[in-house]
Every structure is written in C-alpha cells, then in structure tokens.
Amino acid sequence: MGRFFFFIREGLRALRRSALPSLTAILTVCLTVLMLGVLIPVLQTTNNKTNEVRNQVGLRVFLNDTDPQGNPLPDGGIGGQQAPPAQVQALKVRLEAIPHVKAVAFVSKEQALGILSDRLKAENRQDITAQLPGAHNPLPASFNVTPDDLSNLSSIRAAITPPGANGQPAPLSPLISGIGDSRDDAAKITGATTAVRWILGVISALLLIASLLLVGNTIRLSIYARRREVEVMRLVGATNWFIRWPFMVEGLVCGLVGAAVAIGFLFLGKQVIVDPLANNFKLLSSGHSIGFASLALVLLCVAMGVSALGSGLTLRRFLRV
C-alpha cells in the first residue's frame, strides 16, 4: 500500500517538475479527444441515416379490390372494395412466413388515399384528389414488405411470385395484383450506402490511428527528455516496474486532465450549439447516436488507457541499461 502511494506521489511530482512537456501531452490528449468527440457522433449519425435509408427500401405487394362477395376482381380490378379483413390477415401471415422478411405492414385503401392527399397537399395540388368522384377511391390496398437485409429483396420477391404451372411467375394468392418495387433505386441505394459505410469505416480507422500516434509521440518526447534520469534509476538498482509505475501514473493523469477538459468543451458545445439546432434539423435530433454520458466515459477511459500504456511502452526502450 505504501508503494502504491509512493508511485502516485512520484508520478505527480514528475508532472510538477516537467510542467511544459506534461502540458503539451495534456493539450494533445485534449485536442484529440475533442476531435474524436465531435466526429464520433457525426459518423454515427451518418451511419444511422444510411441504415435508415436502407431499411426503407422494400417491396410493395398490391392487392386486388374485391366484389361485394369478397372475390377478387380480375386484372388488378380497381373500383371494387377492399378485401375482407380475414383474407387480408391470412395473406399477411403467409407473407410473414417467407424467409428474410422482417416486417409486413398493411396499408388500406383509405390509408393509401390519405398518404397521396398529404403528399399532394404538401405540393399545393390538393385539387387533384378533390376531383375524385364521391366515395370512389381508385387506390389499391397494399402490403409493405421489409426485408431483413437489402440483398435479400429478390429472393423474397421470388417467394411471393413462385413459378406457376406454365413456368411463368404467378402470385401465391389470387388477391395479389402485382408487386411494385424500385429495383433500380434499390440497387443505387445499396451501392451508395455501401460506399458511405466504407468511407466512414476508413475515416474512423485513420482517425483512431492518427490519435494514437499523436498521443504516443508526445509522451515519447516527454520521456525522451528524461531518459538520463531513467538510466540513473536503473544504475542505482531500481527495477523496471519501479521506474515504470510513476511514468504510467503521469500518463494516466495527463489522459485524465486532457480528456476532462475536452469533455468540458464538448458539453459546452452540445449545450450552446447542437441542442438548439436539433430542434430545427431532423438529422441532428435522430435519437440513435450515442448518449453524451457514455461518449464522455468512453473517451475518458480511452484517453487514460492510451496515455498510460503509451508511457509504459515508450519507457521500455530506455530501460535496457
């Protein structure tokens, strides 16, 4: 226990005595953490948005309207009424049973009309829906089928329209009038989002490596300035760990102080800049990015760990006396 406090005292003493190198190390850690603290949420939000876009791509299975008896009107027959709920439910269960289907959502004729009206209203063209005669709703009911992954879209499509007796694809239920998908769009989105993911990955990796090198190098310089001292310690019979612990304590404190200052600035930035903007920009407020507390904790631990290990490892070179 006495040793433990001795090492802490020694580490703090060294910090005081070599104030300038310590300050440089603290500043480096601070800037690095600041940079990571800004970029991690940005990268994460971008990644979340990418995933969101990917998740929105799916199949739309359009349903035939039926006659009053519940028999499907042929040929995409529009102008009847929506299929009875029992039939809709049965089809939904069948669709959900298809492998790789993540979710199936029913959009009724009324909902479809509602969506269209909203969209037109947004474009100030509600006159188009207003022209619809009376209760007539030409829009079909449909299922939105979401795949578990974008790449499984075609296999789901094949499962909904298996080859019939004549070898041609035929829908698995007479209720289905057709499948709408934006195959080209899907391909484009897949390509673009994959590229974005790769770029994000590479940027994160480079950033992490750069931060580690930067912090490691600063610590290396501050130890290099004291290599003679380390040599003397060795020559009067200090063991490697006896020399190393105070340096690691020093690194730990540099990491702690640097990261704490940076987190302070990040918190300030969040309060003053990001939070007010979040009300106006949906991208910023998408609630999936890492919470501030956990981000701060991760950055703090990483900064302290890297600084302490950096000190310990750098020292190895000078301990070979």
Place this chain on the structure above:
Amino acid sequence: MRRVTKVYPGGHVGLENVSLRVDRGEFVFLVGPTGCGKTTLIKTLIRELEPTEGEVLVAGRDISTLSSSKIPQLRRRIGTVFQDYKLLPSRTVYDNVAYALQVIGASRSEIRTKVPDALRLVGLADKVKSFPDQLSGGEQQRLSVARAFVNHPPLLLADEPTGNLDPNTSIGIMQVLYRINRTGTTVVVVSHDREMVDKMRRRVIALDSGRVVRDQAAGTYTPDDESTREFAMRLREEMGVDDEEPRY
C-alpha cells in the same frame, strides 16, 4: 575477475585477459591513463557492460549469468559513485539519497533516519533542500557518495571520485571513503591522481591498454587503526595542502 576480456562493438579492446581478486574489507585503487579500461572494469562489475569473455564474480556469484530481472538486486548491493555523478536533477539532495533506499523498499522511518546520517557523513546535512545544479562539483560528488553508501552496501565502487576537484576537496572525499571502508565496506576507487593514490598507501592495481600491469601496495601500509582525522591530517601534510579542516 577471471580472465575477463571486453571488446567493444567497434573492435576497441576495453579489457584484455584481466584476472584479479579483491577481498572483503579491502581498499583498492585502480589507476592508469585515460582509456586504459578502468571505467570499463567498473561497468562490468555492475553489469552495465557484459564481458566478451571471462567471469566476473561478485560475492562468489558469476554475475554474467544473472537474468536481467536480477540485475537490480546486484546493483543494490553495490554502491557506485559515478564519474559524472549521475544524480537525479529533478530531486533535492535529500530525495536523491532517499531514492536509493526507496528502490529497495525501505520504510519511511528507515529513510528518515538513514538519509540524514549519510548526508552528515559527507557533510551535506545543511543542503538537504538544494537541487543538484545548485551544488558545487565537490558537493555533487559527495552527494553521489552518500547515495552510494546510504544502504550500507558490502561493496562501494567509486569512478574518479576526485576528478576535477581541488586537492582539499579531494582529500575530503577520500576521507569519507576511508571512513566508509573502516565500517567494513570493500572500496574500489578508480583514479588517475597518482599523488593521492601513493599517499593513501593502499593496494594499487594499474591498468594499461586493458591489461593489469601492476598490482601491489603503494608505499608502506599504514596501520589500520589510523583514525579518519589522523588519516586526513597525514594526507594534507604529505600533499602540502593547507592544514585546514573542512567544515564536515
């Protein structure tokens, strides 16, 4: 040492086939011109250097077979006074000496009693709070001696402890080493101060180009019961230095 040879990477021969034996409690001088291998010999004794050939035995143990984790143990049992002092510049006089005790895990109370004792021995008791760069050369040298001796090692090596110092200060240092030797510690002193060595009347080993060329007592041995004060007075008298006692 048995047939020790040290060849440096550049091909320079530091020691060549050196065999010698120093007994417990002896006071030995190692002399010779610059570059003759004196410092190399000291460095092989604390495993700062490994001999190319031969065996170095300290307290009967071949230290070339020590694993690197055992080297600190060896160095703790040998006090070394370095030619360039090798003090820790960021520590006070007190802390420099205390460090040698801290590395062996001495308790605080032990440090509190032993460090002032060692500093009193070398006459630095009033400089405990100074930093090495605030001390004169002689004072730094004496601090180096205090650090080497503070945990009472059985063997004390001193590499040019009087180099660059005026005769009076040199005698002061020698007086301290003599006093340490009288406590039973084996002392090996490297020096090229011929006059001083002769006056000390102790065993002298002369090296030249890495070889032992002489190993004999210089002059007549003085009786072992000569007190430290008598010893210093005799030295001053014989070297023609003012008979002025330093303050310590």
